[in-house]
Amino acid sequence: MKRVLLLAVFLCVLGLYVGTSDVLAQNGIVSIRTINGLVSGDTVMAGQPLKFFINFNNNSTKKADVSNGYQLSSPDGAVWDSTTIDSIGPINDGGTPEDPSDDYSIWFMNRFDIAAAFQKFSADGVGADTVGFLGAGSPTKAAKQLPATWNDTVYAITAWFSNKTAAGKHICIDSAFFPPGGTWKWVISPSLGVLLDIYPEWQGLTPSQPHQLANAEGLGGGYCFYIYDPNAPKATLQVSPLTLDFTATEGGSNPVQQTFNVTEQAGGTIAYTASEAAPWMTLTKTSGNTPDVVGVNINITGVTAGVYHDSIQVASAGATGSPIWVKVNLTVNAAPRLVATPDTLFFTATEGGANPLDQSFAIAEQHGSAISYVAAEISTWMSLSKTSGTTPDNVGVSVNIAGLVPGTFTDSVIVTSPATQYGDRVIVRLVVSPRAKTLVATPDTLYFTAQEGSGNPPSQNFHVAEILGAAVPYALFETAPWIELSKASGSTPDDIGVAVALGTITTGEYLDSIRVTSSDVTVSNTEWVFVRLSVTACPQLVVSKSLFETTVYVGLPLAFHDSVRITSTGGDGLPWAVANAAAGFTFSSQSGVTPYTLNFDYANTFAELGDYDVCFDLGSTTNAGQVAAMACSSGVTVCVRVHVVERPCVPWSMSDTLLTFTAFEGGQPTPAWRPFTVTDPDSSNIGFSILRPEIGAEWLKFVLGNDTLVQPNVVSTATFKIVADPTDLVPGTYTADCYVTTFDQRACEPRTRFFDVVLVVKEVIIPSADTVIVANVPAVPGAQVAVPVSFVNSCPMIQMYASLAWATPNLHLDSVS
Helix, strand or coil, X not given: CCCCCCCHHHHHHHHHCCCCCCCCCCCCEEEEEEEECEEECCEEECCCCEEEEEEEECCCCCXXXXXXXXXXXXXXXXXXXXXXXXXXXXXXXXXXXXXXXXXXXXCCHHHCCCXXXXXXXXXXXXXXXXXXXXXXXXXXXXXXXXXXXXXXXXXXXXXXXXXXXXXXXXXXXXXXXXXXXXXXXXXXXXXXXXXXXXXXXXXXXXXXXXXXXXXXXCCCCEEEEEEECXXXXXXXXXXXXXXXXXEEECCCCCCCCEEEEEEECCCCCCEEEEECCXXXXXECXXXXXXXXXXXEEECCCCCCCEEEEEEEXXXXXXXXXXXXXXXXXXXXXXXCEEEEECCEEEEEEECCCCCCCCEEEEXXXXXXXXXXXXXXXXXXXXXXXXXXXXXXXXXXXXXXXXXXXXXXXXXXXXXXXXCEEEEEEEEEEEEEECCCCEEEEECCEEEEEEECCCCCCCCEEEEEEXXXXXXXXXXXXXXXXXXXXXXXXXXXXXXXXXXXXXCCCCCEEEEEEEEEECCCCCECXXXXXXXXXXXXXXXXXXXXXXXXXXXXECXXXXXXXXXXXEEECCCCCCEEEEECCCCCEEECCCEEECCEEEEEEEEEECCCCEEEEEEEEEEEECCXXXXXXXXXXXXXXXXXXXXXXXXXXXXXXXXXXXXXXEEECCCCCECCCEEEEEECCCXXXXXXXXXXXXXXXXXXXXXXXXXXXCCCEEECCEEEEEEECCCCCCCEXXXXXXXXXXXXXXXXXXXXXXXXXXXXXXXXXXXXXXXXXXXXXXXXXXXXCCCCEEEECCCCCCCCCCCCCCCCCCCCCCCCC
């Protein structure tokens, strides 16, 4: 975009005259006087320059300096060659062009002797072109500045078109800021030395031409003109629907928005305008480009019931079928009105009696329509069966006379509806007649309990009232010396305290009464309150068991555990404590209150036989104000009787009394060893010694763990190995008489017990030739037995062949090695 700078002097000069703005009755008018290239209305001819003649109307009654800028743009992409601004002289001037003093090109500018200039800040016909004029003249010179009565053309703005490519589009002209001239304004001097800014009104070709808003790109604002090419195919404007029907109710809400579509028949894009004049109708937009949707809103505020018709004009310059009218029909129905019948409900009741029967009223809309309603009331003695619904309907009314004194009560039920401002109401009248009064005393019996010789029991209250809460006087009478009243008379409702003074009263049951009377009560004017007193004896501790028994062996530790349940006569809560407990007792608690389960343990070791009683005491002393005011002691002794008896001997045994080993001379015994166990069934850890003969039994050894011993010492129960060693023994039978002995007196007699170990050493027979040796093995009937068969050779050999045969089917070859 091209930019031409304005001389700084123009801005400075105009600034000298810029003063504080003021409001005048007339601020001037800047308008489009005519257009060269105008076809008609807002349509201009395509393919030729368009010259906009600008007209100034100074109706401010004062001379003025001027600063006005203009912007030419297109909302739909029209492009022209360039934009110019130049003086054209006044159209209404009566002079002749031949007169140099009446030169059209400078005649208007000559009025501004201080500064005058046309400016172009962007004038290439692309996007937005901005041009303007700034003029300042001497206010003291009559022929200078814009005259006070001027109403004529001043200059022309030309958009130069050399072709018809812009046909079917729009060109718009609007007022604009133009640097450095500044704001769109005129400056006047109402009096010498005083300057005021005024802002002239900007009008189109006619005062009624609509002013358009610029689009999102800032183009197309101001007064727009359709560029028409008579030789180009015409677009066809279409609108649907052509009729919109709205219905509303007088005083109700506005009807829902409706829309109509604006299109070009072939789907093209053309500009359009939409206008209407009805005060009850507005459009969501008044111009745009097809295809588009226009919303229609109806506002029935202040519109009375009836049928209304109007139309919306939709126009597109140069389009076939333009303009098109959309008919709008508005029907406003008369506002509904609620009617409640009957308009009054009458209730009667007696004070303190039953509530009167329910009544109801009907709710309807006067025209029979179904509308929603709300029924409301604020009375505390009245309630409704429902508070909302839809007409026609019935609403029940209930009256609750609780708490109402005799008299006449009036209230109303208000019936409203969101569908109408015309509601209704129902008057409700209630007459409550006086009633007969009845005296009531509650509770009718007071129960006191105490212990003989103790403090007085806590005081209690009874309540005196008239049955329905009325205030009536009352008096009290009683004769028992142990009854004390907090008051002798008063007014209902009231509470009376009753205290009991035990004094010297002994254990027993006592009964007396208090008479309550009222002189203002007509029904049941005397009531009786009975007073019962139960005096009990001092409470005592009670245990579930006082003697426990157990048995222990002399010399062995005793660990006894049990529990006792502690209760008391005369009720729970009696405190207790453990005292005088024998040594060895431990308790789950040293003190508490009844009831309580006391766990105890007793541990001791008795060195002598006999029966022993070990005991502890449970004592109680009541605290003042707890169970008894006077100290009242009780106690009980709990004992454990221990029977100390002789312990029986511990039985013990040996696993064997005879152990036999066999061996060939110079060979190993069979078996290699035998286990031997000394058993104590109670595992009493009794010490035992195992001994062999000192002479002739050197071949016999005892193995305990990893140690080989001659005389092992063990603790029952114990197991060790017995080993027979035939080394250096000649063939024969060797017997060792061994014994197990203990010096522990717990072991049963005999405390020395014998067992024999026998070792048979056999001679080795060396055959003179190859020999088969079949062993002799004892057998048990019904059991399998292995019979070793050995082959002995008399000389070295490499291989040996032998044939085995046997006559009985009970033998079979098991293995060969």
